[in-house]
Amino acid sequence: MRLGRDTREEILNAAEELLQRRGYNAFSYQHIAVQLGIRNAAIHYHFPGKEDLGVALVKRYRQRFRDWTDEVARLSNAWDRLNAHFQTYVEYAVAGSKICPGGVLSSEFEAIPEVMRHEARLLMREIFEWLIETLDAGRAQGSLNFIGDSRHKAVEIGAALQGSLQIARMAGEERFHQVLQQLALELRHSSADSLP
Amino acid sequence: MRLGRDTREEILNAAEELLQRRGYNAFSYQHIAVQLGIRNAAIHYHFPGKEDLGVALVKRYRQRFRDWTDEVARLSNAWDRLNAHFQTYVEYAVAGSKICPGGVLSSEFEAIPEVMRHEARLLMREIFEWLIETLDAGRAQGSLNFIGDSRHKAVEIGAALQGSLQIARMAGEERFHQVLQQLALELRHSSADSLP
DNA sequence: GTCTATATCCGGATAGAC
DNA sequence: GTCTATCCGGATATAGAC
Numbered sequence A, B: 001m002r003l004g005r006d007t008r009e010e011i012l013n014a015a016e017e018l019l020q021r022r023g024y025n026a027f028s029y030q031h032i033a034v035q036l037g038i039r040n041a042a043i044h045y046h047f048p049g050k051e052d053l054g055v056a057l058v059k060r061y062r063q064r065f066r067d068w069t070d071e072v073a074r075l076s077n078a079w080d081r082l083n084a085h086f087q088t089y090v091e092y093a094v095a096g097s098k099i100c101p102g103g104v105l106s107s108e109f110e111a112i113p114e115v116m117r118h119e120a121r122l123l124m125r126e127i128f129e130w131l132i133e134t135l136d137a138g139r140a141q142g143s144l145n146f147i148g149d150s151r152h153k154a155v156e157i158g159a160a161l162q163g164s165l166q167i168a169r170m171a172g173e174e175r176f177h178q179v180l181q182q183l184a185l186e187l188r189h190s191s192a193d194s195l196p
Numbered sequence C: 001g002t003c004t005a006t007a008t009c010c011g012g013a014t015a016g017a018c
Numbered sequence D: 001g002t003c004t005a006t007c008c009g010g011a012t013a014t015a016g017a018c
Helices: A007-022 A029-036 A040-046 A050-072 A078-094 A101-107 A114-141 A150-171 A173-188 B007-022 B029-036 B040-046 B050-072 B078-094 B101-107 B114-141 B150-171 B173-188
Strands: none
Touching: A007 A029, A007 A040, A007 A050, A007 A101, A029 A040, A050 A078, A050 A101, A050 A114, A078 A114, A078 A150, A078 A173, A101 A114, A101 A150, A101 B101, A101 B150, A114 A150, A114 B150, A150 A173, A150 B101, A150 B114, A150 B150, A150 B173, A173 B150, B007 B029, B007 B040, B007 B050, B007 B101, B029 B040, B050 B078, B050 B101, B050 B114, B078 B114, B078 B150, B078 B173, B101 B114, B101 B150, B114 B150, B150 B173
16 A cells, blocks of 8 residues: 555565464464455465465575575684574574474474475575585684584584574573573583583 | 273374374364264363363373383483483384474464463473483483583473474484484583594 | 455364264 | 264455455
């Protein structure tokens, strides 16, 4: 209605918020419609089916991540890049009971349309490839310390981030920050200085 | 119908399976009814409302965990106890795209009845209390090595387990085993023997 | 591009017979 | 304790006016 108002974008923004708060199957076109002050049918004009909306959301996450990696590529220190990645999750955490896209999509994996599953797999893969690269770079330059296979460490970190955001919902936001602190402690700890 | 058939138990078993595969909001009384070859209404006889069923499920998880901790308390080695805990998750993983109760409940936390949330919080707390105790015992006896606060490490481990089960769904079961391997490697690694 | 109105379906739930 | 029948509400979705 108003000049410059991009309804499609606003729908995506509202849907993204709802997705990370309630999950895919627990949000409806009604929720979005009420929030934007429009009608149900208006959303169907932009996204004929709910799965179209779902796919658009995941594609947007993927694009955003690509743009983001391009940006942080400037940072020469791998720990700084990894820390910047952590910040994404911090933003979810402080927003209050928001979980990460991967967390939503994997939890509901068996209950989302196949097209969405496909996009979700791609998103996952892209994130982990970046994580592995970053860990390898960090180990090579000495800004990150860890033992074992970087691919294993990457999944461990990704899983811990995803899991701790969810746990924070039930057990308090501190839980998330404690995990973040622990991850950092272990990655920055040179194995020379030992146990307490 | 048949002698000794306990419908209530069978409903719980089917529901538990569905919960960990599809999530709370994505399974219906229909799913259960079809699976057990009974009618919708029969389930309502045992569990008047869906939330009654949900609460019963979480209470059962809690009871099972209490029984389990009593059992493994025999093991004098903390690493053995922790490893036994890991086995619970391995069973979920090899069952194929099953995630852990905490993972389901925390992902859908904003979309489940308040009574379930309450039970879920208790379950979480009990698991983490046990994890912390176990880590402390392991550190004291030297069977577990880690740096930092045991409460932080406990959440890190719990989050990694929960997250990796979910990630395994999208990226393959190996991911879960890689995390398990990495966790073990780090916990059993004496900081004397250093990087490769 | 957004509306009203409506269609369809499904999940949760109840009443009452057996 | 399980059935049949039925109700209700919510969610996805479409048709057609504006």
